[in-house]
Amino acid sequence: MSPRDIAIHDLTMKEAARAASGKRVDLLLIADMVAPGSRVLDVGSGDGELLELLATTRGCDARGIELSREGVNAGVARGLAIIQGDADLDLADYPDGAFDYVILSQTIQATRRPKWVLEQMLRVGRRAIVSFPNFGFWRLRLDLLVNGRMPSSDNLPYSWHDTPNIHFCTIRDFVDLVGEVDAKIERATALNASGHPVRVNLPWAVWNLLGEQAVFLLSRKD
Amino acid sequence: MAEGDTTTLERPFYEAARGEADHPHSLVARFGADAPLPLDAGGMLSPFQIAYQTYGTLNAARSNAILLCHALSGDQHAANVHPVTGKPGWWETLVGPGKPIDTDRFFVIASNVLGGCLGTTGPSSTNPATGRPYGLDLPVVTIRDMVRAQSMLVDHLGIQRLLAVVGGSMGGMQVLQWAASYPERVFAAMPIATAARHSAQNIAFHEVGRQAVMADPDWRAGRYLVEGTSPRRGLAVARMAAHITYMSDSSLHRKFGRRLQDRDGHTFSFDADFQVESYLRHQGEAFVDRFDANSYLYVTRAMDYFDLAADYGGVLAHAFKGSRTRFCLVSFTSDWLFTTADSRAVVHALNAAGAQVSFAEIDSDKGHDAFLLEEPEFSAITRGFIDAAARAVGVA
Numbered sequence: 001m002s003p004r005d006i007a008i009h010d011l012t013m014k015e016a017a018r019a020a021s022g023k024r025v026d027l028l029l030i031a032d033m034v035a036p037g038s039r040v041l042d043v044g045s046g047d048g049e050l051l052e053l054l055a056t057t058r059g060c061d062a063r064g065i066e067l068s069r070e071g072v073n074a075g076v077a078r079g080l081a082i083i084q085g086d087a088d089l090d091l092a093d094y095p096d097g098a099f100d101y102v103i104l105s106q107t108i109q110a111t112r113r114p115k116w117v118l119e120q121m122l123r124v125g126r127r128a129i130v131s132f133p134n135f136g137f138w139r140l141r142l143d144l145l146v147n148g149r150m151p152s153s154d155n156l157p158y159s160w161h162d163t164p165n166i167h168f169c170t171i172r173d174f175v176d177l178v179g180e181v182d183a184k185i186e187r188a189t190a191l192n193a194s195g196h197p198v199r200v201n202l203p204w205a206v207w208n209l210l211g212e213q214a215v216f217l218l219s220r221k222d
Numbered sequence: 223m224a225e226g227d228t229t230t231l232e233r234p235f236y237e238a239a240r241g242e243a244d245h246p247h248s249l250v251a252r253f254g255a256d257a258p259l260p261l262d263a264g265g266m267l268s269p270f271q272i273a274y275q276t277y278g279t280l281n282a283a284r285s286n287a288i289l290l291c292h293a294l295s296g297d298q299h300a301a302n303v304h305p306v307t308g309k310p311g312w313w314e315t316l317v318g319p320g321k322p323i324d325t326d327r328f329f330v331i332a333s334n335v336l337g338g339c340l341g342t343t344g345p346s347s348t349n350p351a352t353g354r355p356y357g358l359d360l361p362v363v364t365i366r367d368m369v370r371a372q373s374m375l376v377d378h379l380g381i382q383r384l385l386a387v388v389g390g391s392m393g394g395m396q397v398l399q400w401a402a403s404y405p406e407r408v409f410a411a412m413p414i415a416t417a418a419r420h421s422a423q424n425i426a427f428h429e430v431g432r433q434a435v436m437a438d439p440d441w442r443a444g445r446y447l448v449e450g451t452s453p454r455r456g457l458a459v460a461r462m463a464a465h466i467t468y469m470s471d472s473s474l475h476r477k478f479g480r481r482l483q484d485r486d487g488h489t490f491s492f493d494a495d496f497q498v499e500s501y502l503r504h505q506g507e508a509f510v511d512r513f514d515a516n517s518y519l520y521v522t523r524a525m526d527y528f529d530l531a532a533d534y535g536g537v538l539a540h541a542f543k544g545s546r547t548r549f550c551l552v553s554f555t556s557d558w559l560f561t562t563a564d565s566r567a568v569v570h571a572l573n574a575a576g577a578q579v580s581f582a583e584i585d586s587d588k589g590h591d592a593f594l595l596e597e598p599e600f601s602a603i604t605r606g607f608i609d610a611a612a613r614a615v616g617v618a
Contacts, residue, residue, distance in 0.1 A: 061578075069582060069599060076550060076580045077606025079613060083569055083581040093570045 025195040026131045026215055027053060030103060033129055033187060033217045034058055038100035041065070041125060043087045043117075044107035048075030051082070063099075065090060088112045091120035099125040106213075108132050110164045119181050122220050127186070131215040134190065136170030136208040155212065171208040178218060187217040236355055236447040243355070243514070244348050246273040246334070246341025247305035248298050251378045259336075259371055262527075263361040269350060272375045273341025274298050274333035277317065278325035280381070286617045287381045288323060288608070289372065290332040291389030291396035293594075294464075294521055295513060297340040300332040301325065306340075306512045315596050322605035327617065328385065335396075336371045337363045337521050339514035346447060346514040358444035363520060365392070365528045369399040373407070383407050386611055388604075390414035390593035391560060392521070395528050398568065401549070402530060402541040410611035412604065414552045415593045417564035418538050418571070419529035424559060427467055428522040431460030435515045444516055457515040458506030465505045470556035470589035474498060531571075538571035545572075548614075549579040550607040552600060554592040580607065 027050045034040060036058045042050050045064025048071070054060040064082040066072050075082035083090070087104070088111050102125030104117065109132055111117045121128040133155055143151035150160040158165065169177070171190060178185055190198040190211025198210045207214070251272045253259065258268035275298045280287060290300050290313065297304075301311040301318050317323040317330060334342035337360070349356040376384065387400045387408050394416025401411045420428075435441055438456025442449045466474075478498040482488075485495065494500040534540035549572055553565040562583050572579040584600045586592040593600065612618075 063578070069585065072580070072582045073599065073603050073606060076582065076603055077610065079610030081548065081578045081580050083573075083579065084583055085581070093566075093573060095574050098573070098576065 024049070025191060026105060026213060029189055029191070029197075029215045030105060030129050030131060031058060033215070034060060034101050034103075036060070039063075039098070040101045040103060041094070041099045042103045042105065043091065043121070044104060044110075045075060045080075045082055046071050048078050048080040048082060050103065050105060051075065051080045052078060055080070087117055091117060091124060094120075094124040096123055097126060101125050101127050101129055103129045105129075105131045106133065109166070109168050111167060114167050114169075115177060115181060118177065118183070118218075122181065122183055122218065126219065128183070128218045129215065130174070130218065131213060132169065132174065133165075133213050134171050134208065134211045135168040136172060137193075137212045138209045139193070139212075141209075171211055171214050172204055174214065174216065175204060178216070182221055183218040184221050185216060186219050188214065190214045236450070240339075240346045240355060240447060240514070241306060241512075242273070242340045243344065243346040244341075246298075248273045248275050248334075248341055250274075250341060251375050253374060253378075257374065259367070259374065261361050261367050262364040263367075265361060267336075267343065267361065270336075270343040270371070271341070271347075272333050272336075272343075272371055273338075274331060274375060275300065275302060276332075276379075277301050277330040278328050280329040280379070281617065283616075284381050285383070285385060285615055286327065286612070287329045287331060287376075287379070287384050288386045288388060289376065289384050289400075290317065290323075290330060291372075291387065291393035291400075292332065292335065293389070293391035293393050294525065295461075295509065296393070297338060298332045298334045298342075299340070301330070304512075307508070312594060315594070316601060316604060322601050323388065323608060327612065328608075331376070331379065333372055333375055335392075335521065335524075336368045337517060337524060339517040342371070344514065345444070345516035345520055355447040357447065357516060360520065362523055362527075364524050365395045365399050366403065366533075368524065369396050369403055372396070372400075373404055376407070383409055385615060385617060386410040386412060386608055388412040388414070388608075389416075391416055391590065392525050394560075395525065395530075398530055398541075399528075401545060401547050402534070405542075405545045405547055408547045409615055410548050410550070410607065412550045412552070412607060413565075413568065414600075415554055415557055415560045415565075415590055416568075417560050418531060418541075418568050420525050420527075421564075425526045427464065427559075428526055430463050432519050432522060434459040434463065435518060438515075441515060444519075446515070452510075453515045454510045457510045457513065457518060458503075460518060461509040461513075462502040462506040465502060467559045468589055468591040470558065470587055472556065472587045473589050476587070477501075538568070539574035542572055542575040542577050545575060545577045547577065548611065549577060550603070551579065551581045552593070552603065553581075553583050554586045554588070554590070554597075554600075555583060556587045557590045557592060559590040 040062045042064045045066045051062040054062040065085045072084045102121040140151040190207040258266035300313040334340040337344045394413035397413040435456040438453035440451035441453035481497045483500040531538040551565045553562040569581045
């Protein structure tokens with residue numbers, strides 16, 4: 001996995017789901033989950049779009065970690081505090097409870113140790129916000145069923161052997177992982193293919209079919 | 223260079239040998255008995271002077287000042303032709319009109335460090351108590367002493383808060399010390415290719431250099447200026463050894479490989495057959511024309527003693543506790559003298575202190591010297607960081 005791969009992936013997601021404001025829908029959803037004025041760490045901050053959104057619209061003290069040098073440069077040039085680093089390694093360097101929120105947006109599937117990363121997020125932050133592409137989305141299931149090949153889509157354009165996304169999961173898989181790290185789900189939203197939230201009063205199984213991506217707000221149980 | 227060369231000079235023969243020490247070709251701030259400099263070694267240094275250059279214009283709000291801190295062999299001539307060598311300033315890649323540190327917008331200050339030899343008080347300056355060069359009678363100085371002196375210069379210039387303090391290598395140590403000692407006076411800090419403490423390996427390299435100087439019979443226990451000699455060979459060897467540490471294996475290979483110097487085959491002698499040997503000899507020779515051997519001892523010693531955490535109970539994060547300074551650290555992939563791990567240790571401490579910090583590792587094969595060379599990504603991040611700081615304090 002190279003830094004550039006993640007940056008490219010990020011751009012693809014960005015173009016795939018933009019609201020009328022020109023912002024990524026999942027970023028707007030995430031920003032909406034963050035209390036104004038809080039301290040936020042965005043892991044895999046890309047070019048700093050979410051950090052800027054949080055700083056300007058929510059008055060947050062927002063920091064980033066980003067693998068790609070291009071992303072770091074772009075963010076620093078925007079006056080943001082971004083550290084070049086790797087989520088799989090560098091989260092260990094942050095003290096306990098340093099942030100109110102630690103955010104991982106469209107990146108968990110590219111980490112080597114998703115469980116460790118999630119545990120670290122909940123150690124470093126009081127809350128964690130995770131957004132990810134749902135591999136249980138009906139279109140991907142149909143693709144595998146009909147074509148008998150690893151699914152790809154506009155959002156997930158890579159071939160199986162050349163992709164930064166090494167740890168795909170479905171919404172139900174992620175819910176299991178949340179249980180394993182003993183965290184509490186405070187809020188969850190699934191977005192359908194047109195970027196609209198799936199109705200909340202439906203069971204996980206339905207979300208898992210209709211959601212193209214999901215956003216979870218988690219907290220420590222203690 | 224040969225022994226006895228200077229014996230025919232009239233006393234005080236050291237006047238010519240000291241070059242820029244007392245009367246440099248730059249601005250000078252003189253601090254008299256009313257403004258002594260307390261030293262970490264104990265006691266006060268008084269009187270003393272700081273040689274400096276400025277570029278650009280201080281704005282009415284006095285909010286656009288950027289202080290540059292130079293490395294071991296640097297000086298105040300960051301962005302003008304050097305008065306001794308005739309070469310361009312050492313940071314003209316980064317500093318000048320329209321450049322990342324834009325002298326059309328910012329008031330840029332560069333001063334020679336305490337212990338240096340380009341006009342700030344150092345071992346080749348005149349000791350007012352004796353009328354002769356200090357030599358080893360000057361107390362050993364530290365990075366913190368250098369920064370304390372710089373803060374007096376910034377006071378002297380009527381500047382309360384610096385928009386940014388920027389420097390690489392030993393200059394980066396000064397930047398870290400500035401941020402720790404005077405956090406309210408530093409809006410933005412950019413420590414480049416540096417460390418919060420000098421490593422054992424780096425102390426070892428410095429010791430080799432100092433031993434080379436002190437092993438030269440012309441060093442005369444540091445009294446060479448008074449005795450009319452000059453430890454040129456020792457200082458040249460020190461510089462040659464140090465220069466290797468500033469480059470990477472691959473940059474040496476790219477520049478010289480095993481190519482021979484103006485000859486078709488090996489001479490089966492100890493002449494400079496290889497281009498790399500010839501290059502290093504030239505580096506050594508050129509250095510002794512502009513640098514004082516005792517200054518080399520003092521300034522390397524200051525770096526060796528630098529261990530910022532030690533002043534804060536061994537916890538580096540405590541040096542930056544409550545700091546509102548915004549930091550941007552930069553390291554270079556092929557720099558094995560001040561590594562990315564050294565920069566990351568500082569980033570780690572700044573995170574632990576809750577400080578606002580950015581960090582980028584620049585891909586370069588040019589070794590430690592990369593921060594002095596043309597590196598587009600480094601330039602871009604410097605421009606971005608400085609511009610963002612300027613925006614934040616309302617500097618046009």
